[in-house]
Amino acid sequence: MxxxxxxxxxxxxxxxxxxxxxxxxxxxxxxxxxxxxxxxxxxxxxxxxxxxxxxxxxxxxxxxxxxxxxxxxxxxxxxxxxxxxxxxxxxxxxxxxxxxxxxxxxxxxxxxxxIAINEYRFAVGFSEFIGKRNDAGISFVDNALNGRAMFVLDANDATHLLLADERGRIFVVNASSSNIEIVKLTTVDKTRQYAEVICKNLEAELLENSSDSVEPINRTIDAGRIMLAADSLGASQIMIDRAVDYSKERKQFGRAIGSFQAVKHMCAEMAADLEPCYALIWHAAHCHDHSPDEARLMACHAKAHVSEMSKGIAKKATEVHGGMGFTDLLGLHYWFKRIGLNRQILGSPELVREEAYKTQI
Amino acid sequence: MDLEYGPEYQDFTKEVQSFCKKYEGLSFTDRSNNPLGSSGGSGGPKMSRSEWQKILIKNGYFARSVPKEYGGYGGEADILKSRIVAAEFSKARTPMAMGGQGIDMLVPTLLEMGTEEQKQTYIKSTLHGEIIWCQGYSEPNAGSDLASLQTKGELVGDEWVINGQKIWTSTAQYSQMCFCLVRTEPDAPKHSGISYLLIPMDTPGIEIRPLVDMTLKAGFNEVFFTDVKIPASNIVGKRGEGWAVANATLGHERGSLAPPDATMNRVNMLMQLMKEETLDGMPLIEYPVYRDRLMKIQGKVLAQQSHALRLLSAKLNPMADVKLGKMIQKLTGTELRHELEGLAIDVLGEIGTLYEDSPHLKNDGTWQFIYMYFLGLIIGGGTSQIQKNIIAERGLGMPKEPKVEGA
CATH class of the missing domain: 1.10.540.10 (Acyl-CoA dehydrogenase/oxidase, N-terminal domain)
Structure with missing residues (x-):
């Protein structure tokens, strides 16, 4: 073991x-x-x-x-x-x-x-399968896609895209087609690119085993969610490390601010919140490959729980830095924003927890 | 990552399962001193708790690594086997061995630091549940700052003469013995003036007064010592070493207060209850607000269960660094259990406040009782605030608070 x-x-x-x-x-x-x-x-x-x-x-x-x-x-x-x-x-x-x-x-x-030789690079747009906002949504009729996909992930320099309809069917489309419009979205997190994709009679290839089962798209979303949780875990750990380091250096009232219990307890809470997230993510990733019965529940909870813990850490770690945390000078906000975006992508915590519940009935 | 225990443990698991089958429905002829203790089942064999302890030891399901000569099973410590026993007993609802402060804290202390005579005298009868111990640590003016304790022990001839008061002494009223921290070197610095003494509770001069807590049933006491005389040899470790002796066992208590598997059992029990109980004709689980709160807690418990697996694995692989991971357990485990029990009260609404033997009580009133009981555990054994100081200072290396002169 x-x-x-x-x-x-x-x-x-x-x-x-x-x-x-x-x-x-x-x-x-x-x-x-x-x-x-x-x-x-x-x-x-x-x-x-x-x-x-x-x-x-x-x-x-x-x-x-x-x-x-x-x-x-x-x-x-x-x-x-x-x-x-x-x-x-x-x-x-x-x-x-x-x-x-x-x-x-x-x-x-x-x-x-x-993909292995980096000739093709895929962006992924599954948001409408998870939860369709307003008039977004993709339909597949006569081997062509029409409609709009929002928050397509990793749109930078993609050669191809995977898009999904509401039924969870997955389609391959070519990013260079003239029937596709890719509109860059500006989010708070400028370290990664997101796009809106508009399809007009766009030629598409259906991935065959997704035609009548949502299992493949769910497995794919599970994997994506575990990755987002892991990304937030890494970002949160850096924010805690920075906050602790800063609290040892910064002096007020003649003492390092890290010697005040108010600051100490914020740091201890952050550490106590984050530490079990390592094991949760490792466990969820392990279940994804080796324990299919638990895989979806673990992936949902990893995404939702780590999103919740990270949100609190992003706030507290910024507060420990005082006014400096709020400035662009330290750049702490890049981690703050990354955590903020990870939380919403592929399902915000409430939506994901609802899916977690549905795996248990 | 490899979560399989290996083939040799499959046989052991089967053995434990058939043991549980054999004792299905076991019930006890005597009461538990632990307010969370199992009352046993029904329709199976009947016996005393002490007889049950002996059966468990004989099979190696309890006191596994305690040497035979001291009443244990005399086997190799095997963390995975202990875990299998816990998991299978829980599944089969077989009562675990009794715990308590003597078994959980004193026995490991004596094994490590006791004299041969102390080991012979106390370990076996403690494991068998024949000697119940209470812990004499906290005092009215020595809570979080435990090392400032003032109960005095003076060596007069070949006897310790003890005067002072202890508080929060659970099970004192049933105990035959008390392991007690006493100031024996009044001139030494506070941490090095303490000794660890073993006091028979029937010694003249000991008075026990019940200290009623908010649950009305947790059974704490205050214990008063007036010229209590015990033999000079009733000391563990040397004079003035009591703080180190006690610290070895405090760590043990903190880890074991709120195991996540037990919390997950309660999550499952609550989910079942929410499917059965209705509000305006609709099961509680159908209300998204309640359901989301339950799912949020389920996620937290899963994180703690995974974390416990990581710590378990670290025991098998001494290279793994889980220092911080261990420090957070008492804080996160007790707070989460309290939160969960509180959620059950919220979803039940007014019914959640029913207590004792009221009509309409759900799950024997355990939600309200454990909700309050765990507030006690959040405070006891090092408060959540003390835990956060420990995490910050020892785990994260943050600077200590400046010392107040004379403290």
């Missing part, structure tokens, strides 16, 4: 963290967020591709590393801790998972090797 990360997982995670510390410095993040260094994000992304992040979940027969979701989760955590301004969850986790569960053998052969 062993509950924890393997040496390989920890080693890979350290490498991603080190790479980001060197290349995604706070100055670089700021440049990217301000939109004045467009190549920088692509350079950082290339560096991560060199480490192999695109092939983690792709089976070896299709040119990938054939690793499990826990491996991807520890990578996602590292990306969150570095507020990495690069795509990950959609192209390298959700897309391979969708092809694994929804794709025919032919479809897997056609697409997975291309």
């Amino acid at each position: 062993y509950f924890g990360l393997s040496e390989e997982q920890s080693f890979f995670q350290d490498n991603v963290k080190k790479y980001l510390e060197e290349h995604a410095t706070i100055d670089n993040i700021r440049h990217i967020a301000n939109g004045d260094e467009n190549n920088l994000s692509a350079e950082i992304h290339q560096g991560l591709l060199n480490l192999g992040i695109n092939g983690l979940l792709i089976p070896e027969e299709f040119g990938g590393l054939g690793l499990d979701l826990l491996f991807a989760a520890v990578v996602s955590e590292a990306l969150g801790s570095g507020v990495s301004p690069t795509p990950f969850i959609a192209p390298y986790v959700m897309a391979p998972t969708a092809f694994k569960h929804a794709g025919s053998i032919t479809q897997q052969k056609n697409y997975l090797p291309k």
Whole structure:
């Protein structure tokens, strides 16, 4: 019995963290967020591709590393801790998972090797399956898609998209088609790109095994949710570490503010809230691959619970920094905003908890 | 990650399952001293709690690693086997071995630091439930600042003469013995002036007064010592080492106050209740507001259960660093259980406030009782605020509060 990360997982995670510390410095993040260094994000992304992040979940027969979701989760955590301004969850986790569960053998052969060599990069737009806002929604008639998908994930430089209709059918579409309009959405989190996608008689390929079962899309969403939770975990840990460090340096009333119980207790609460999130995420990722009966419940709770804990941590860690926490100077707000966005994407906590309940009736 | 225990444990699991089957419906002929203790089932064998302890020890389901000569099973400590026993007993509703402060705290202390004679005298009879112990630590003026305790012990000839008062002494009224912290070196600095003494409760000069708490049934006491004389040899460790001796066992108490598996059992029990109870003709579980609160707590408990697996694994793999992970257990476990029991009262509304033997009581009134009882556990054994100081200072390395002169 062993509950924890393997040496390989920890080693890979350290490498991603080190790479980001060197290349995604706070100055670089700021440049990217301000939109004045467009190549920088692509350079950082290339560096991560060199480490192999695109092939983690792709089976070896299709040119990938054939690793499990826990491996991807520890990578996602590292990306969150570095507020990495690069795509990950959609192209390298959700897309391979969708092809694994929804794709025919032919479809897997056609697409997975291309993801592994970074020729194809997928964005994912499943929001309308989870919860359709206002007039959004995709319909599939006569082999063509019409309608609108909101909050399509990792839209930066995507060559292809996976879109879903309300029934949970998954479609592959080409991003360069003339029948697709991709409108960039500006969210508070400028480290990742989100888009609205409008389809007009857009040619689409249905992933065959999703035609009459929601199981494949649910599995894909579960994987995405665990990644978002892991991303928030990494971001939250950095916020706590920063707050604790700052409280030891900053002096008021002749003492380090970290010696005041008011500050100490905020930090202790943050640590107590976050520490069990590691185990919850690892466990959820493990269940995803090895314990299908519990997988969906664990994924829902990982997403909802970590979102709740992270929200509190983002607030408290900022407060420990006092006025400085509120400024752009420290850049703490990049983590705050990342946590804020992760919370809403692929289902906000209330929606996800409702799904958790439905798995139990 | 590997959550399988391995084939050798499958046989053990089967063995435990058939044991549970054999004793299905076991009930006890005597009452439990623990307000949360099991009353047993019905329709099965009947026996005393002490007889049950002996059966459990004989099978290696309790006191597994305590040497045979002291009344234990005399096996290798096996964390996974202990966990299997706990899980299978819980599934089968087989009563676990009795706990209590003697078994949970004194026995490990004596095994580690007791003299041979103390081990021979006390361990076996404590494990068998024949000697009940109470813990004499807190005093009216020594709560969170326990080391400032003032109960005095003076060595006169070959006897300790003890004067002072202890408080929050659960089970004192049933106890034969008390393990007690006493100031024996009044001139030493406060942490090094304390000794750990073993006091027979029938010694003349001891007076026990019940201290009624908000639950009306938790059974605390105040214990007064007036010229209480005990043999000089009734000391564990050396004079002035009592603080270190006590600290070894305080850590043990903190970890075991609110195991997440027990909390999950209560979550499941509440979910069942919410399906059965109706409001305006509709089951409570159908109300999204109540349902969401239940799901939120279920998520928290799942996180704690996963965390407990991580800590379990760390016991098997000493390289794992879980120092911070252990420190948060008392705080998070007791607060969460209190929150859960409180939710049950909220969803039941007025019915949730029914108590004792009222008509319409649900689940024997346990929701309201445990809700209050866990407020006691949030305060006792190191308050939540003290826990946060420990997490911040020892876990996160934050600076200590400046010392007040003379404290």
